Amino acid sequence: MAMLVTERKKRGIVATVFLVEILKGMALTLRRLFSKPVTRQYPTEKRQPFLGFRGQHALARDPESGACRCVACMRCAAVCPSQCITIRFRQEEEGGPRIVERYEIEAFRCVYCGYCEEVCPVNAIVLTEVYEYSAYDRRANFFDQERLLANWDRFLTESGHDPAQYVNPFWQQRGMEERMLAAGRRKPVPADWRPAGQVVGPAHRAKPLGKREEALC
Ligand code: SF4
Ligand code: SF4
Structure with a gap:
């Protein structure tokens, strides 16, 4: 096994007599004392998530009817690598529309891969930009359908997004043509929704870190 041995530089007589390192440390402390703080005063000051x-x-509601958009196709449950989504549905008649009876997510098991929202054909499931959901009780992170719909309402209230306009990058990646999406996912996107501002996917990951930060601003 190779061992790296580095020789410590000997301190000169001037540095020893005048305690240069201590003075350097004090100068640094003094500079920091008058420079702009870099810490954010959370929770009074909150970061705007990208x-x-x-x-x-959250489970998105239809902006017109207010009903849950989910059509119980089961794609999200099938693709979820953590198997933390449980859905039960019923059908009034053979081949008829599916009615969601139970939709549950165990958030503690989720790895936040975003696959569920990527495969959803109707933009029903979403990982919102809400990051404050710590709780004293584990049950608070077990989301049933009612909680998931309430999460959507909370997200819209806190973010100020218009439910008719909101598009998540996992629902429609920037630069992706509408015709490439399932009919239920097609919706107009903001004018600045160009691939340059993409914050998910391989194109974003390939960007140097500085460029990625620019895209988030
Ligand atoms: S984001 Fe979570 S719930 Fe969705 S597919 Fe990934 S692990 Fe499953
Ligand atoms: S993929 Fe979308 S529509 Fe299908 S079950 Fe999941 S949330 Fe519902």
Whole structure:
């Protein structure tokens, strides 16, 4: 096994007599004392998360009817690598529309991969930009359908997004043509929704770190 041995530089007589290192340390402390603080005064000062941040789960409502958009296709449950989504549905008649009876997510098991929202054909499931959901009780992170719909309402209230306009980058990646999406996912996107501002996917990861930060601003 190779061992790296480095020789410590000997301190000169001037540095020893005048305690240069201590003076340097004090100068640094003094500089920091008058420089702008870099810490954020959370919770009074909150960071604005970027679009595509993977936070608290929610089930989106139809902006017109207010009903849950989910059509119980089961794709999210099938693709979830953590198997933390449980869905039960019923059908009034053979081949008829599916009615969701139970939709549950165990958020503690989630790895926030975003696959569920990527495969959803109707933009029903979303990882919202809400990052404040710590709780004293583990049950608070077990989301049933009612909680997931309430999470959507909370997200819209706190973020100020218009439910008719909101598009998540996992629902429609920037630069992706509408015709490439399932009919239920097609919706107009903001004018600045160009690939350059993409914050998810391989194109974003390939960017140097500085460029990635620019895209988030
Ligand atoms: S983000 Fe990934 S792990 Fe979490 S519920 Fe969705 S598919 Fe499952
Ligand atoms: S993929 Fe979308 S529509 Fe299908 S079950 Fe999941 S949330 Fe519902």
